[in-house]
Amino acid sequence: MSGSATGPYVGRELPTTPVGGGFNLPLIVGGVGVVTFVVTSLAAPLLAPYRPDKIDVLSRLQGISVAHLLGTDEYGRDTLSRLLYGGRLSLIVAVIAVSIGLLGGGLVGMVAGYRPGRRDALLMRCMDILFSFPAILLAIVMMAALGTSVTNAMIAIGIIFIPGFARYARSLTRSVMVEQFIAYARSTGVPFLRILSREVLPNIAPGMMVQATVAIGYAVTLEATLSFLGLGAQPPAPSWGNMIAAGRGFMTRAPLMVVAPAFAILLAVLSTNLLGEGLQLRADERQSRGRL
């Protein structure tokens, strides 16, 4: 406990960030990780040594080798290639799902936060109820109703994100609404939608983007979970989730089949979490600097 109560300004910094200087370790590590995730996903067709669905029964369930850097699966398909294409799928699902949540939740939150009252209460009550379902359960139920496909997974995960983004957008909007330029705009008769789009949106966008970064990581885990349960991407399309599901049957002979995709999920989600934290840290720094 020594040094824990030494001064009033020990408050905000996190351990991964050395005190002093503008050095933001989470931002750098997370940023590098996320850029790697995005680049390898987008360049999957160029980087993958094999087609992700190329079957080679003679070399099935292999370990690490020069020909197959991360081994092969039960059909002799190259695990590294499937990992890269699976990342591509995860990234696309995550980005579209988060965009759905960001747009839907942002809109609800801005409208609700514009003015306290019955509209605000009703909207947020609906969001609370949506929020009270466990996310995975809600996704499972929606997939059962919509039918299993990647597109439906995006929609289901996107809907799950709406209440969280709505709450956040509402609290940001409310803090903007007390500003003088809003009072000025309202008193000069600027219409409601124009105030939201021209005055509120630019002010809440940076904060929303930080939330969106963290949400990408969560969307990746949700997509992987749905695919693991057989409710998301359908085989033979590779997804980190269905790769782990398939690999569970061969864990003693080819542990890489589950270890490799599990590591990929860990790295992708860890990177987005770190990046989100780094961005938050930078925002806090800027705020505390602004107060001086």
Place this chain on the structure above:
Amino acid sequence: MTHYLIKRAIGVVLSLLVASVLLFATLNVLPGKASTAALGLNPTPAATAAFNKRYGLDRPLVTQYFSWIGGVLHGNFGKSYQTEISISGEIARRLPVTLELTLGGTLVALLIALPLAFVATMSRGTIVDLVATAVSLIGLSLPAFATATALVLVFSLRLRWLPPGGYVAPSVDLGTNLKLMFLPALSLGLVSGGLLMRIFRTGIVDALGREYVLVSRSRGASRGRVLWWHAVRVASIPFITVGAMEVGAIFGGAVVIEQIFQLPGIGSLVLEGIETRDYRVLQSGALVITAFVMIANLFVDMIAAFIDPRLRVPSAQ
């Protein structure tokens, strides 16, 4: 406090009713699925009509909803379309499994979060803090199903310390039960434990940086007293708020974990309902899980209101 409690309890009941409407609507707007699943892809119109009549599926949706929810309020969830088994009996049989798993998961989460957060704040800025933070970050970044698979690989298949799945009731053999539940509870609790550790750590560090801590220390309060009275109490509010949300995550994660470890709980009932397209089983199981999440949330909110009196006044929120 009583007033606050009653208000919250009414809120939970209303939310559950809305949730039941949502579940029913989501799963029943597309008609004809139940009969297709039960009778095969090309049933004769007569067979379909007989099936729908038998289960009351020929009635308007609103009537179907009220007959379902009316039964639920009397503890009768109806019968499975596929197996004709009473869903209420099935839920009663499976509920203890899910509750044991989720309680175990919560316990693991707390046992990870609280000690790690304390160790991390005590030795802030050192390698111990860094390791504790890294462990929590890794825990919260790996989804429960991947953690579970990794744990089975290491502890069941490689080291052969623990069984990879299955279930024995604690009343039959407590030792075997605990052995079987250890890995599921661990994989379920790791994710929430990692997140809660970070929340608690940030809360304590944040509180210790406040001026009232400095003032209190300068007036001669001991470090322990300051830590307990000003830091832990203050930090426990965000901890409890996030903890309430994590209750949902733990119950949701249980659905996946039960599937991996072949535990016969409500979660696996829900997934079986999907597999057999038995939507009545699916919507009933999902409603029960949601009900438990909401009740657990209410309980957590009560603890928060007990610690922080400001939360009992609605305007202060």
